[in-house]
Amino acid sequence: MYKKGGNFGLGEVSGDLSIVGDFTTIPVIDVAGVYSENIRDRKAVAEKIRDACTRVGFFYIEGHGIPQELIDNVFSLGKQFFALTFEEKMKVFVNNRPNYRGYTPLFGSGNPNKEGLGNANEAFDWGHDPKLNDDPNDAFVDPFMKGENVWPTESLPEFEECLSEYYRRLRSFSRVLARNVALSLDLAEDFFDEDLAHPGCSAVIAHYPPQAPKSEQFGLDPHSDSEFFTVLAPGEVRALEVLNKRREWVSAPPRHGSFIVNIGDQLQSWTNGLYISTMHRVSNLSRLERYSVPFFFSANYECVIKPIPKFVLKGTKIEYEEITAGEMYKNTMIKFHRIATTHPVYSKYVIDGIHDLAQHESQKHLRYT
Numbered sequence: 001m002y003k004k005g006g007n008f009g010l011g012e013v014s015g016d017l018s019i020v021g022d023f024t025t026i027p028v029i030d031v032a033g034v035y036s037e038n039i040r041d042r043k044a045v046a047e048k049i050r051d052a053c054t055r056v057g058f059f060y061i062e063g064h065g066i067p068q069e070l071i072d073n074v075f076s077l078g079k080q081f082f083a084l085t086f087e088e089k090m091k092v093f094v095n096n097r098p099n100y101r102g103y104t105p106l107f108g109s110g111n112p113n114k115e116g117l118g119n120a121n122e123a124f125d126w127g128h129d130p131k132l133n134d135d136p137n138d139a140f141v142d143p144f145m146k147g148e149n150v151w152p153t154e155s156l157p158e159f160e161e162c163l164s165e166y167y168r169r170l171r172s173f174s175r176v177l178a179r180n181v182a183l184s185l186d187l188a189e190d191f192f193d194e195d196l197a198h199p200g201c202s203a204v205i206a207h208y209p210p211q212a213p214k215s216e217q218f219g220l221d222p223h224s225d226s227e228f229f230t231v232l233a234p235g236e237v238r239a240l241e242v243l244n245k246r247r248e249w250v251s252a253p254p255r256h257g258s259f260i261v262n263i264g265d266q267l268q269s270w271t272n273g274l275y276i277s278t279m280h281r282v283s284n285l286s287r288l289e290r291y292s293v294p295f296f297f298s299a300n301y302e303c304v305i306k307p308i309p310k311f312v313l314k315g316t317k318i319e320y321e322e323i324t325a326g327e328m329y330k331n332t333m334i335k336f337h338r339i340a341t342t343h344p345v346y347s348k349y350v351i352d353g354i355h356d357l358a359q360h361e362s363q364k365h366l367r368y369t
C-alpha cells in the first residue's frame with residue numbers, strides 16, 4: 001500500500017506495508033495483440049494482464065515490438081558510462097540536481113549498513129524534461145523538481161540521443177499497454193489517456209557488481225515501485241526476486257527478448273488494491289557484472305492519484321492517501337538518495353541546499369496549477 005513518504009528503501013519487509021500475491025511463478029504474456037485493430041485480440045491480452053496483476057503484480061512480456069538493437073545500444077552505452085573514471089562520472093552527480101538526474105555512485109543510495117554503505121549498485125537516471133516532452137499543452141510546471149536531464153556528452157557524445165530515443169520509445173509503448181490495462185479493468189480503453197498526456201516518467205541504467213556470497217547488503221533494498229507500472233529490461237544476469245504471500249522470494253530470471261513489467265503504487269492505489277504493487281529486491285550473487293534498465297511509467301506529475309470509485313466497495317474504508325504523482329516521485333527520490341548527501345566520500349561533491357529536506361518541506365505550499 002502507498003503510505004505517505006513511500007516505502008522505497010525499506011530494509012525489511014513488514015506485513016502491513018504491502019499486499020502480497022499468491023504465486024510461485026511469474027506469468028509470460030505475449031502482448032502483440034495490444035496493437036491489433038480487432039477488439040477480440042486486445043481483450044485476449046487484457047484477460048491475461050488482469051490475472052497477472054491481481055495475483056502477482058509482475059509479468060514477462062513478449063511481442064512488445066521494441067527493437068532489440070535499441071535495447072542493446074542502451075546497455076552498451078551504459079557499460080561504457082560505468083567504465084569511465086569516478087571523477088568523470090561525478091561530473092553528473094545526481095545529488096547536484098534538484099530533479100535527481102545523473103549519476104549515483106556505488107553504495108550511494110538506499111539503507112546504509114554499519115559502515116555507512118548503501119545499495120551495491122551504481123546508476124544513471126534520466127527522465128521527463130522539457131526537451132523530451134511530446135505534449136504541446138504541457139507547461140512542465142514542476143514545483144518540486146525543476147530541471148533538465150544531464151548528460152556525460154564530453155565523454156560519450158551518443159549517450160543523450162540513444163537514451164532519449166529509448167525514453168520516447170518506451171513511453172509510447174507504455175501508453176499502448178496502459179490502454180490494455182484499462183481494458184483489463186473493464187474501463188474504457190482511453191480511461192487513463194488524459195492522465196498520461198505528459199507522463200513524468202524516468203529511467204535508470206544500473207550496474208550491479210557481483211556481491212560477496214555472504215553480503216548482508218542488497219544490490220537494491222526490498223521496495224515497491226511508486227509509479228503506474230515499470231517496464232524493466234533485466235539484462236542477462238539473474239538477480240531480481242519478487243515477494244509472495246508465503247514470504248518466499250521468487251526469482252525472476254531474465255528471458256531473452258522479454259521485458260518484465262511490474263505494477264507500481266499509483267496503479268495499486270487507483271484500483272484500490274485490486275492490482276498489486278509487489279515488493280521486490282535485487283541481490284547479485286552471480287559473480288557476473290549485472291546491468292539492468294527499468295523504465296518507470298508514471299502519470300502526469302500534477303495528476304492526483306486516488307482510488308477510482310468503482311473499485312471501492314460500499315462500506316469499505318479507502319486506505320490510500322490522495323497524492324499527486326509528482327509528490328510520490330519526489331518523496332521516493334528524496335528517501336532513496338539521502339545516503340549520498342551524508343556519506344563522507346560522496347558528500348564532498350554535494351552542493352549545499354539542493355537536497356535539503358527542510359527546503360523540500362517548505363515547498364509544500366506550492367501546488368501544480
Ligand SMILES: O=C(O)CCC(=O)C(=O)O
Binds near residue numbers: 225
Ligand atoms: O534491476 C532490477 O532487476 C530491478 C530494479 C528495480 O526494482 C528498481 O530500480 O526499482
Ligand SMILES: [Fe+2]
Binds near residue numbers: 224
Ligand atoms: Fe523496483
